[in-house]
Amino acid sequence: MRYHKVPDETIRRLPKYLRCLLWLESQGERNVSSVGLAKLVGVNPWQIRKDFSYFGGFGKRGVGYAIETLATEMKKILRLNVVNKAALVGMGNLGRAVLAFSGLEKYGFEIVAAFENDPKKVGERTCGVVVEDVSKIRTLKDRGVYVGIIAVPRGVVQEVADDLLGAGVNGIVKFSPGYITVPKKVKVITIDIAMDFARLPYYMPRNLP
Amino acid sequence: MRYHKVPDETIRRLPKYLRCLLWLESQGERNVSSVGLAKLVGVNPWQIRKDFSYFGGFGKRGVGYAIETLATEMKKILRLNVVNKAALVGMGNLGRAVLAFSGLEKYGFEIVAAFENDPKKVGERTCGVVVEDVSKIRTLKDRGVYVGIIAVPRGVVQEVADDLLGAGVNGIVKFSPGYITVPKKVKVITIDIAMDFARLPYYMPRNLP
DNA sequence: TAATGTGAAACCGTTCACAGCG
DNA sequence: CGCTGTGAACGGTTTCACATTA
Structure with missing residues (x-):
């Protein structure tokens, strides 16, 4: 076959x-x-x-x-038999949770960089990663990072995606809502928690009063 | 149609x-x-x-x-035109992130209770919710809660699910890995972040050395 | 006329039954 | 003999083309 x-x-x-x-x-x-x-x-x-x-x-x-x-x-x-270095963009609630999430190592993922817009967060160290300014995303080019993780508000998703793509990323895990356009060869996986919740009540037996 | x-x-x-x-x-x-x-x-x-x-x-x-x-x-x-009260079990990284996640209100979800095993976390207040001991899950019966959110380690998932079902929950969003058995009428939606990451490299163009 | 609504065809994935092999 | 591997039947979803209607 x-x-x-x-x-x-x-x-x-x-x-x-x-x-x-x-x-x-x-x-x-x-x-x-x-x-x-x-x-x-x-x-x-x-x-x-x-x-x-x-x-x-x-x-x-x-x-x-x-x-x-x-x-x-x-x-x-x-292709999980090699280390896949990943970069996280967005250090909100979700971004922090992903960074702290230990379940990814087992599958060869290693989050080696984190980026933020907010100057107050830049420089802080979490889980061994120092938060950098988003303008530094371009430096990923030399760091062997091909996976991008997007956890930013919906308005800037496309912009962040473009920055990541420009830095050589060719796979994206997107936690933010909103459709983005990327070159055909780039794979985008969207994890949209609200959307998963939103289809639950449809399948639930009627809640009687 | x-x-x-x-x-x-x-x-x-x-x-x-x-x-x-x-x-x-x-x-x-x-x-x-x-x-x-x-x-x-x-x-x-x-x-x-x-x-x-x-x-x-x-x-x-x-x-x-x-x-x-x-x-x-x-x-x-x-069925998002009514308020769907939900109860969260597990106040780890992911549980906290879900509790703090504001994207669910728009779709009528309201997390009204949180439960934890760890006595050190019981009693703390986060996002307007006071964390209760897991033994109190049974009290959900009188609180109009029909949605359960499971964010506990894999070993206790089935046990927690059974507790929730016993308290009248008939829809579950499960962030924990592991297959659980539930009555046919109960809907389980699994959100498994590691599994979504794990299929990304398959679709990515070969990372050249 | 411009856009919806919908049978029918094409496509894709799942299920089945059993042949093939250690 | 037991369990895998697979062609073929089945069922569900997407795509298409066009009749329909405000």
């Missing part, structure tokens, strides 16, 4: 598989079947087998998957 | 439409066409028209949509 395009939905699931594999590994497990992994992740076994099949199949028939090998393969596919 | 099932993907887009409509409204605009709204949201015009058609069509042919009316309809469909 090497010649088929891999569905985006498959790519969306791979990190979940990886997380569970890392957990199984930490529990001292060696092997897992598609059924076992499925229970952990919360999807169907055939979905897992199909997803893996896009990359050629990693299992042993009659046995299952070798956890360590599979985890390594997942990381390679997702 | 009232008798067709509405696609989940449509429901996922409605809040985005709503946000843009509210913004247009704040700019003093009265009407918008599917093309105009499409540009703002970043989707195709026919997608928007199709989405609206599931609910019967809100536009005037040859003119477009009345922004205020449409926004009101969106809110009604999403």
Whole structure:
């Protein structure tokens, strides 16, 4: 199946598989079947087998998957097997939380720079990172940073994105609302907490009075 | 078209439409066409028209949509036209950020309670909410709270979810990793920042050395 | 006339059933 | 024999083209 395009939905699931594999590994497990992994992740076994099949199949028939090998393969596919240096722009509530969030290291991300507009925040040190003025975003060019994290108010999102792109960033995680235009080769992932909340009540049973 | 099932993907887009409509409204605009709204949201015009058609069509042919009316309809469909009281469990980095996040009020959410395990945090007051001990989750039953927000370490997620469900919660926003089992009628929305980051490098052009 | 609303076609992803293999 | 890997059927979503209507 090497010649088929891999569905985006498959790519969306791979990190979940990886997380569970890392957990199984930490529990001292060696092997897992598609059924076992499925229970952990919360999807169907055939979905897992199909997803893996896009990359050629990693299992042993009659046995299952070798956890360590599979985890390594997942990381390679997702390109998480190297350190991905990231720069954060915006030190508001959300920006600070992201900087303090330790869950990213496990997947190879390292936030090596933080930028702010507000002069009062520039110079402060948080989680080992010294906050710089936004005008310094251009200096990222020489720092091996290709991932940008945007957590600024909506009005300046496009501007910040353009600055990041100009500094060589080609992947963006955007916590701010608002659609931005970027070159086709640049990937933007939007995390929009309010939008996720906003579709919850639709699915909830009517709250009786 | 009232008798067709509405696609989940449509429901996922409605809040985005709503946000843009509210913004247009704040700019003093009265009407918008599917093309105009499409540009703002970043989707195709026919997608928007199709989405609206599931609910019967809100536009005037040859003119477009009345922004205020449409926004009101969106809110009604999403059930955001009433106050949704929510309870937060877990006052770590992420929990605090969510509590401080002001973007939820606009959509009718009000975080009226916060719970923590750690006795040192119990009693502190943040953003107008006094932190209570997790054992008090059961008291939610009488407080008109139907939305639970989980931001606790992975080991205790299921336990916290069960407590919330026992207290009458029937919609959960979960920031913690790990699959949880809940009754079918309960909706769980998972926001998993690390998983969103983890699929970014796959889509990024190769970082040359 | 300019924009909506909508069947039908095309596309994509999921599910199934079972062949293939260790 | 058990579990993986996969072509084919299925179902849901997007796209299209155009009839419709203020």
